[in-house]
Amino acid sequence: MIRYTNLVRSFGATRALNGLNLEVRTGEIFGLLGPNGAGKSTLINLTAGLLSPDEGEVSIGGNPAGPGGGSRSMLGVAPQALALYDELTAEENLRFFGGLYHLAGRDLSGRVDWTLDFAGLADRRKDRVKTFSGGMKRRLNLAVALIHDPETILLDEPTVGVDPQSRNAIFDSIEKLHRGGRTIVYTTHYMEEAERLCDRVGIIDHGKLLALGTVEDLVGEYGGRSAVVVQTGGRETRIPTDDPVAEMIRLKQERRVRGLRLESPTLESVFLNLTGRHLRD
Amino acid sequence: MREIITLARKDLLLLLRDKAGFFFTFFFPLMMAVFFGTIFSGGGDGSRRMSILVVDEDSTEASVKFTEKLGGSEALKVERSGREDAAEMVRLGKRVAYVAVRKGFGEASANMFMGGTPTVELGVDPSRSAEAGMLEGILMQYGGERMQELFSNPALMRQSLSGALDSLTAPGTADFPEKQKITRFLGELKLFASDTGVRSADSGGFPGLTPLRVEKAAVIREETGPRNAYEVSFPQGIVWGMIGCAAAFGISLVMERTRGTLVRLRIAPLSRSQILAGKALACFVVTVLISVALLLVAWLLFGVIPGSVGKLAAAVLSISVAFVGIMMLLSVLGKTERSAGGIGWAALLVMSMIGGGMVPLFIMPGWMQTVSDFSPVKWSIIALEGALWRNFSLVEMMLPCGILLGVGILAFSLGVRAFRWTE
Numbered sequence: 189m190i191r192y193t194n195l196v197r198s199f200g201a202t203r204a205l206n207g208l209n210l211e212v213r214t215g216e217i218f219g220l221l222g223p224n225g226a227g228k229s230t231l232i233n234l235t236a237g238l239l240s241p242d243e244g245e246v247s248i249g250g251n252p253a254g255p256g257g258g259s260r261s262m263l264g265v266a267p268q269a270l271a272l273y274d275e276l277t278a279e280e281n282l283r284f285f286g287g288l289y290h291l292a293g294r295d296l297s298g299r300v301d302w303t304l305d306f307a308g309l310a311d312r313r314k315d316r317v318k319t320f321s322g323g324m325k326r327r328l329n330l331a332v333a334l335i336h337d338p339e340t341i342l343l344d345e346p347t348v349g350v351d352p353q354s355r356n357a358i359f360d361s362i363e364k365l366h367r368g369g370r371t372i373v374y375t376t377h378y379m380e381e382a383e384r385l386c387d388r389v390g391i392i393d394h395g396k397l398l399a400l401g402t403v404e405d406l407v408g409e410y411g412g413r414s415a416v417v418v419q420t421g422g423r424e425t426r427i428p429t430d431d432p433v434a435e436m437i438r439l440k441q442e443r444r445v446r447g448l449r450l451e452s453p454t455l456e457s458v459f460l461n462l463t464g465r466h467l468r469d
Numbered sequence: 470m471r472e473i474i475t476l477a478r479k480d481l482l483l484l485l486r487d488k489a490g491f492f493f494t495f496f497f498p499l500m501m502a503v504f505f506g507t508i509f510s511g512g513g514d515g516s517r518r519m520s521i522l523v524v525d526e527d528s529t530e531a532s533v534k535f536t537e538k539l540g541g542s543e544a545l546k547v548e549r550s551g552r553e554d555a556a557e558m559v560r561l562g563k564r565v566a567y568v569a570v571r572k573g574f575g576e577a578s579a580n581m582f583m584g585g586t587p588t589v590e591l592g593v594d595p596s597r598s599a600e601a602g603m604l605e606g607i608l609m610q611y612g613g614e615r616m617q618e619l620f621s622n623p624a625l626m627r628q629s630l631s632g633a634l635d636s637l638t639a640p641g642t643a644d645f646p647e648k649q650k651i652t653r654f655l656g657e658l659k660l661f662a663s664d665t666g667v668r669s670a671d672s673g674g675f676p677g678l679t680p681l682r683v684e685k686a687a688v689i690r691e692e693t694g695p696r697n698a699y700e701v702s703f704p705q706g707i708v709w710g711m712i713g714c715a716a717a718f719g720i721s722l723v724m725e726r727t728r729g730t731l732v733r734l735r736i737a738p739l740s741r742s743q744i745l746a747g748k749a750l751a752c753f754v755v756t757v758l759i760s761v762a763l764l765l766v767a768w769l770l771f772g773v774i775p776g777s778v779g780k781l782a783a784a785v786l787s788i789s790v791a792f793v794g795i796m797m798l799l800s801v802l803g804k805t806e807r808s809a810g811g812i813g814w815a816a817l818l819v820m821s822m823i824g825g826g827m828v829p830l831f832i833m834p835g836w837m838q839t840v841s842d843f844s845p846v847k848w849s850i851i852a853l854e855g856a857l858w859r860n861f862s863l864v865e866m867m868l869p870c871g872i873l874l875g876v877g878i879l880a881f882s883l884g885v886r887a888f889r890w891t892e
């Protein structure tokens with residue numbers, strides 16, 4: 189479990205986190221949604237021990253985050269920027285980072301084999317990273333985070349700039365980790381990713397947690413009403429409703445419609461309703 | 470320590486993979502050392518000697534002996550030629566000068582006290598006037614040696630005096646005011662030479678007639694100059710290797726930050742000091758390897774033999790410590806790789822310029838030699854030369870080595886303190 193208690197962190201006059209309280213449960217995939225500058229990366233950096241809070245605390249499995257807290261070996265981090273050595277091969281990168289976590293000999297070789305298989309890069313293990321595609325680098329970036337078999341994994345926008353095939357491969361990998369009982373914190377701009385992967389989602393903006401729950405709960409509570417979109421001639425009319433089926437039947441009977449479309453509330457509408465702006469603004 | 474070694478091993482592997490970096494770290498300094506050593510030593514084939522042509526128009530025993538002496542000179546590369554060809558070669562700039570031994574040289578040489586003076590003609594390329602002065606000096610030296618030989622050899626002297634007296638007293642010789650005095654003087658001189666016997670100057674014959682005897686004193690410190698130019702160029706090459714290494718590792722530390730790998734290192738169970746120590750260890754190992762590699766090449770191929778291996782090891786280790794510290798300081802000079810690289814190289818080039826890494830210190834004006842005290846390059850070269858050929862004592866080695874260790878520790882401390890851990 190990761191626990192954030194009354195977390196405050198400022199950068200000069202800007203308060204990136206403003207009294208945030210949150211618990212990420214063991215074994216869940218927790219989605220952290222928010223626009224740029226919302227405080228997601230600050231939260232990730234505090235969890236990884238790269239920053240210290242001005243106030244409050246972060247604990248991972250009961251240990252304080254950061255140097256000397258004993259939490260670093262429990263934590264795997266795939267940073268948003270690809271943090272790899274281009275001139276080394278995939279295997280050399282994994283061996284190097286594994287060595288920093290005190291892995292050696294057969295243990296290290298076993299973990300290197302496992303992570304390469306996991307990332308689908310076993311056949312490219314001897315190739316230098318600079319020859320990899322963007323998607324392959326992303327998968328290796330994730331593999332490096334897993335080399336020491338951590339219990340908790342922080343994935344900071346792990347699908348940025350990858351092709352659909354690699355994105356699906358990354359989703360499959362994350363679901364495998366989830367099934368293996370790992371706790372995963374996942375930050376993203378993409379609602380569909382959060383909807384597909386996350387057990388619970390936290391919506392963060394201006395350093396505060398605005399809402400927390402499952403996707404269904406959040407959509408039900410903050411998504412607003414469904415809407416029926418009516419096409420008549422060259423025009424489209426959006427009609428919000430609590431009973432879309434009845435509304436569609438009524439419209440079909442009353443008007444000459446060329447088409448009807450149902451718009452259900454999504455995380456995007458949740459975010460719009462909570463913050464007044466779109467997630468990718 | 471295991472983590473530090475893991476970090477250092479990674480950096481060494483990265484250096485090996487970076488072909489350009491590897492070249493500039495290891496081979497460029499070697500090329501510089503060999504290149505400048507070859508230039509200053511003349512390549513060991515005598516190409517620094519002045520090329521002249523000799524024309525012997527007299528073809529007497531004396532003229533042959535004189536031209537042989539010129540040919541044996543260490544400063545000259547002598548070829549024989551005809552007069553016209555010699556003048557043409559000099560005119561075309563293909564030779565520095567020609568020396569023509571004119572007819573009558575042998576006769577004049579035999580009659581030292583009477584008759585004409587032995588004469589040579591010197592034709593010099595007008596654009597090489599500096600060498601002309603040197604060549605004149607060499608010719609005068611050999612002329613002087615010939616006179617000295619005459620005065621030192623009683624038999625030759627008697628022969629020459631007899632010839633002169635015969636000329637003076639021969640029937641039909643014109644009278645002139647001092648004829649009687651000169652005849653009397655030469656007669657007395659001949660008598661003196663006969664009394665002295667046949668002993669030569671070397672056996673104590675005419676000690677008073679030897680113009681100057683130069684005796685070499687066994688002053689060890691002056692005797693132990695550089696045995697060849699490579700003993701000067703290889704210390705400079707080693708320092709250039711160190712400079713390249715400091716720049717490369719300083720920039721690589723900035724790259725760790727800008728490319729995000731520093732984040733991974735900081736997330737790993739490592740302390741900040743371990744991360745920097747890993748980089749420092751890799752830099753230290755490479756600087757020592759550069760030094761050892763260059764010194765081995767210098768020893769095996771160019772005959773550079775250290776005066777003291779222990780002192781040389783102390784010099785190399787001190788220089789390595791200094792440049793590891795400088796590497797750390799360079800890594801905080803710029804935010805990006807480009808700015809760190811630009812500022813770093815500029816700083817290192819200035820250090821090298823004022824420290825004698827490019828131009829030897831003795832050529833610089835006095836004020837610049839004082840300024841050079843602030844350059845670790847100067848102390849590095851002094852430390853290496855002290856161990857290689859200056860025959861420094863342990864106490865004398867302590868000054869450059871101590872300064873280098875101090876520079877290293879101070880620069881490393883400042884660099885660690887100012888290092889930016891985040892973008």
